[in-house]
Amino acid sequence: MLIALEVSNFAIVSQLSTEWSAGMTTITGETGAGKSIAIDALSLCLGERSEAAMVRPGAEKAEVTAQFDIRHLPKAKAFLAQHDLLSDDECILRRVISHTGRSKAYINGSAVTASQLKSLSQLLIAIHGQHAHQLLSKNEHQLQLLDEYAGHFDLLNKTKSLFKQYQSLKKEHAQLLQLQQQQQAQQQLLEYQVAELDDFALEPGEYELVESEHSLLSHTQTLLESSQRELQHLYDEDNGNAYSLVQHSANTFAELAQIDPQLSPVADLLFEAAVQIEDAAAQIRRYQEKTECDPNRLNEVEERMAKTLELARKHHIRPEELAEFHTQLVNSLTKISHDSKRLEQLDSEIESTKEEYYFTARQLSDSREAAATELNQLISNSMQTLSMENGVFEIALHFDADATPSASGADKIDFMVCTNPGQPIQPLAKVASGGELSRISLAIQVIIAAKVTTPTLIFDEVDVGISGPTASAVGLLLRQLGESTQVICVTHLPQVACSGHHQFFVAKFSDGQQTHTQMRQLDEQGRINEIARLLGGNNISQTTLSNAQELLAACA
Incomplete structure (x- = not known):
């Protein structure tokens, strides 16, 4: 319940501080005095969009603070606790707008976003504007009103969720289908390329090994001839091979070392060199024994290299990249194949989601049908109370099992009325006059408000186009509603104004330089x-x- 409202430098209000009570409170005042100014300020505090023009001329900022008693509002308490904003049994909302139009929002002193403010406000208060009846002829608004009365939010949310899931699956299916169509020509090319590379079967790193082997095989003769020649020089030549010369020098220095021991290390080094030459000669022989010219293997390697180079040129890559390129092509082809399987899977998922959607939409429709039956009688009775003695209201609801899925289900709706005896029941937009539309709208708002049990209800000049006994009936309706819910009503009708448990008066005056609006309880x-x-x-x-x-x- 709203218990206090403070407004500072908002529009033509320099300072306003009001306290509010339970029951029905009416707000009256002269035309143009700004009777709705408190409602506008409260709307801002509840998360509505802010503008620089809302700040009083000459002021740096506008500020609106609303205080609520939430002792009996478990949903509001749960919201505050969830966002770490709970503070005892009261909730204080504050909105500050700078002269540049930027705004800040606070809940119980903590900074929050405007969307959080708006989410919480829906659990605290509902505002019914003077133009609500203009929406009454729109089918989507009619469906929204019926859902509010039915209160089947779990079914509605499930329907919306399944619709979103259905949309998401359809979107994915369309994208994959388009991609698959684009890939059809590519798939044929990929299949040919992969098959060709599969047949060749080049392993990662193989080209480098083949290239090395080719170099070795193509120089085998040179290697053998050169190593044989050098073996002759080192060891096998009868006249003056390196081993004999070194061995002779080693023996000579060994004899000289007996005369001068300083030459002993030289002899040792030469003996060691002779041994190493002998070992080298042995290794050269072993190398010659295992190395032979193999023209057949050379041809095989040359063919492997030539094919690798050919395929690399064909794909415009380096030969050492061919194996990795082969893997990439295989992956691309696998993905196309996977996409085809995913398309088949999506067809199945779309069908099952669609079936579940229509099953839930049918449950939603049945719930709406039950609520519509109740509303038909309640609104008809209310119309008759509001000077439409023979008024009949009926909600025409049709479940269309062939309709394209939507977030609101598969129902088509139309509010039907008959306001005069002998006339057929017809769509409300075709037969109701402005005054009748206003009364029917008010009746619906009051009935739905009573069912939804929002803790605070505000009616901002919803009695436009009503007068006489009808105005008295409207006042009585709102007063009865105020017995169980806090009702705030801006009105210009004496019959409605006197129905309130409390009344505020709004007046506008000027000091010659600025215009001021004041609001006081009477x-x-x-x-x-x-x-x-x-x-x-x-x-x-x-x-x-x-x-x-x-x-x-x-x-x-």
């Missing part, structure tokens, strides 16, 4: 004077005062 005499003004205009007579007293007494 005492008993103040209410009599204000009701008399609404009845007779600015010239209040004893008669209008008496009428005002009678109206207030009757409502009380």
